[in-house]
Amino acid sequence: MSLWEYANPVRFLGLSERVMPWLWAGAALCLVVGLVWGFFFTPDDFRQGSTVKIIYLHVPSALMAINAWFMMLVASLIWIVRRHHVSALAARAAAPVGIVMTLIALVTGAIWGQPMWGTWWAWDPRLTSFLILFLFYLGYVALWEAVEDPDTAADLTSILCLVGTVFAVLSRYAVNFWNQGLHQGASLSLDTEENVADVFYVPLLVCIAGFVLLFLALVLYRTGTEIRVRRTRALIAREARGGQAERA
Amino acid sequence: MRALFFRDLALALRAGGGFGLGLAFFLIVVVLVPFSVGADVTLLARIAPGVLWLGALLACLLSLDRLLAVDWEDGALDLLATSPLPLEGVVAVKAAAHWVTTGLPLVVAAPLFGVLLNLAPAGYGTLVLSLCLGTPALSMIGAFGAALTVGIKRGGLLLSLLVLPLYVPTLIFGAEAARRAAEGLDATTPLMLLAGVSGAVLALMPFAAGAVLRVNLR
Amino acid sequence: MDVTVTDLAVGRGGVPLLAGVSFVLSPGRALVLRGPNGSGKTTLLRTVAGLQPALAGTVSGAEERIAYAAHADGLKAALTVSENLTFWAAVFGQSQITPALAAFDLEGLATRRAGALSAGQKRRLGLARLMVTGRAVWVLDEPTVSLDAASVTRFADAVRAHLAAGGMALIATHIDLGIEADVLDVTGFQTQAAALGHADEAFL
Numbered sequence A: 001m002s003l004w005e006y007a008n009p010v011r012f013l014g015l016s017e018r019v020m021p022w023l024w025a026g027a028a029l030c031l032v033v034g035l036v037w038g039f040f041f042t043p044d045d046f047r048q049g050s051t052v053k054i055i056y057l058h059v060p061s062a063l064m065a066i067n068a069w070f071m072m073l074v075a076s077l078i079w080i081v082r083r084h085h086v087s088a089l090a091a092r093a094a095a096p097v098g099i100v101m102t103l104i105a106l107v108t109g110a111i112w113g114q115p116m117w118g119t120w121w122a123w124d125p126r127l128t129s130f131l132i133l134f135l136f137y138l139g140y141v142a143l144w145e146a147v148e149d150p151d152t153a154a155d156l157t158s159i160l161c162l163v164g165t166v167f168a169v170l171s172r173y174a175v176n177f178w179n180q181g182l183h184q185g186a187s188l189s190l191d192t193e194e195n196v197a198d199v200f201y202v203p204l205l206v207c208i209a210g211f212v213l214l215f216l217a218l219v220l221y222r223t224g225t226e227i228r229v230r231r232t233r234a235l236i237a238r239e240a241r242g243g244q245a246e247r248a
Numbered sequence B: 001m002r003a004l005f006f007r008d009l010a011l012a013l014r015a016g017g018g019f020g021l022g023l024a025f026f027l028i029v030v031v032l033v034p035f036s037v038g039a040d041v042t043l044l045a046r047i048a049p050g051v052l053w054l055g056a057l058l059a060c061l062l063s064l065d066r067l068l069a070v071d072w073e074d075g076a077l078d079l080l081a082t083s084p085l086p087l088e089g090v091v092a093v094k095a096a097a098h099w100v101t102t103g104l105p106l107v108v109a110a111p112l113f114g115v116l117l118n119l120a121p122a123g124y125g126t127l128v129l130s131l132c133l134g135t136p137a138l139s140m141i142g143a144f145g146a147a148l149t150v151g152i153k154r155g156g157l158l159l160s161l162l163v164l165p166l167y168v169p170t171l172i173f174g175a176e177a178a179r180r181a182a183e184g185l186d187a188t189t190p191l192m193l194l195a196g197v198s199g200a201v202l203a204l205m206p207f208a209a210g211a212v213l214r215v216n217l218r
Numbered sequence C: 001m002d003v004t005v006t007d008l009a010v011g012r013g014g015v016p017l018l019a020g021v022s023f024v025l026s027p028g029r030a031l032v033l034r035g036p037n038g039s040g041k042t043t044l045l046r047t048v049a050g051l052q053p054a055l056a057g058t059v060s061g062a063e064e065r066i067a068y069a070a071h072a073d074g075l076k077a078a079l080t081v082s083e084n085l086t087f088w089a090a091v092f093g094q095s096q097i098t099p100a101l102a103a104f105d106l107e108g109l110a111t112r113r114a115g116a117l118s119a120g121q122k123r124r125l126g127l128a129r130l131m132v133t134g135r136a137v138w139v140l141d142e143p144t145v146s147l148d149a150a151s152v153t154r155f156a157d158a159v160r161a162h163l164a165a166g167g168m169a170l171i172a173t174h175i176d177l178g179i180e181a182d183v184l185d186v187t188g189f190q191t192q193a194a195a196l197g198h199a200d201e202a203f204l
Helices: A003-007 A009-040 A050-082 A085-117 A125-146 A150-178 A198-247 B002-014 B019-037 B041-062 B069-073 B076-081 B087-116 B121-148 B156-166 B168-182 B188-217 C041-048 C081-091 C098-103 C119-133 C149-164 C186-196 C199-203
Strands: C003-012 C015-025 C030-034 C056-060 C066-069 C137-141 C168-172 C182-185
Touching: A003 A009, A003 A085, A009 A050, A009 A085, A009 A198, A050 A085, A050 A125, A050 A150, A050 A198, A085 A125, A085 A150, A085 A198, A125 A150, A125 B156, A150 B121, A150 B156, A150 B168, A150 B188, A198 C199, B002 B087, B002 C081, B019 B041, B019 B087, B041 B087, B041 B121, B041 B156, B041 B168, B069 B076, B076 B087, B076 B188, B076 C066, B087 B121, B087 B188, B121 B156, B121 B168, B121 B188, B156 B168, B168 B188, C003 C041, C003 C186, C015 C041, C015 C056, C015 C186, C030 C041, C041 C137, C041 C168, C066 C119, C081 C098, C081 C119, C098 C119, C098 C149, C119 C149, C149 C168, C182 C186
Parallel strands: C030 C168, C030 C182, C066 C137, C137 C168
Antiparallel strands: C003 C015, C003 C056
């Protein structure tokens, strides 16, 4: 029994169908608890007032925007090395979710930035990096859509994902070099000096857990859809071949 | 390899549009900038390095969609794939020819266009140097994009969408070097970083482009 | 050295077209592939030439020995006939182009731009390219398209000369070239391919 058995589409569907209800439920629970707790039962920040509460959407979505790309990178590598279709389809399924997460992070960032920095948008390194990440996501999805043959598309997008990752990291440092920013330091880091206070911290963790579960559920759901599309294609192909054989 | 390089040069020269078009496009961009931001000489001088870099980048992008598509359509790419040349080498050589026909004229013409935009005298040397270092990377990254989209009909727009985000580090370091020099600051650090990015791109990108091309050919 | 194809299965876009294809091509021999349009001849030739991966089976003895010619000739309209040939000769590490020009009656056209040639003349130039590669195994996909009767004879002569010099040829064609060659009808391999199933079969 190895993990790779779930690379078989049928087994994967079976497993994901069993797991998904729990993921949806867990995501809903964590998000409701985390957001209600965060929005209504935490004190206002002494400097930022109640605007600080947007952190409960902003930080988890930003985190997931990066992690979604990371997941796509891992899935692409698995496709390149082991050529499991499910892996390529999971990467494809994760991209639009990643786009939405990036958008949420950008929009909530802008809403937060307005009262704090007095502007909706600043060319701050972090914001700019997210905008660049957003462009990478767009290119990745567009390439998937443009290539007809699914295996060719999987190969091309995998290599794009690899190259894109290198350039995204490079851009991150280039942007840092280019403009020192307004953005506060990391909200969560191992360095406790920088960290947000505990009252904000716990509900934030719950929200992050909620976003992770939501992401997993969405990706599994979308991968399932992709698998069913391919399955339909295979059935149609088999049907067509059966027809040919009968005529012959 | 050498034969392929000179063939691409000859084709660019004879088919027209090789040396000329990119340069003309660059000129038009530079001419349009004062129309859009106003003729204020100090403002133009301030944005000149950035405008010149952006113009060079766009001019470079302009001819990319034909870089491999022509050879794809007339079957030459199939024949090259069965030849003794490795596909990685084919892409690298075609990128080099692309640089000589578009990047190099841009580098040479940039100081002239700098005059149009009232670039500070201190900035010329570094501008040319940064373009010299950066444009080969633009051609090579572009060749990767061209290899990705070679099988796609009307892939030109998609090519731009894929390639432009990849241009970000090169543009940042290149324009930053030119800007710093024009303002009389030390431009060594961005120049070094630019050279590093270019070197890495030239060393590694042919392999990614070759792999992509092989996928597209089958 | 022989080119040996063993139990080869080929397909396009995930659909297997031919399976169980086996043959041996020895020096001095030609093999003609026959079969209706869309039966998979082109795919088989591309697989043998190494342009696309086989679904199953092996091709041995073909690496770095193949000169491939398909429907598109890879000619550059802006270059002259001799420049086109010289380029391909250089790519394959050769230098002689005169025998190729002579064999396909292109001497008079040597300085003309390829873009100004007629379809038949272009085709002749495309075939002359085979001779400047110095490769032993010619893999030809419908080589006689748009050639007139005299040119077909010239082409057949060139193939015969190539075979006599120890070369090999694998040709997909509908017309009889008048070359002594083995014939392989690919239709027989289609039924075997149907049993292989679509590449998406894993999803069922």
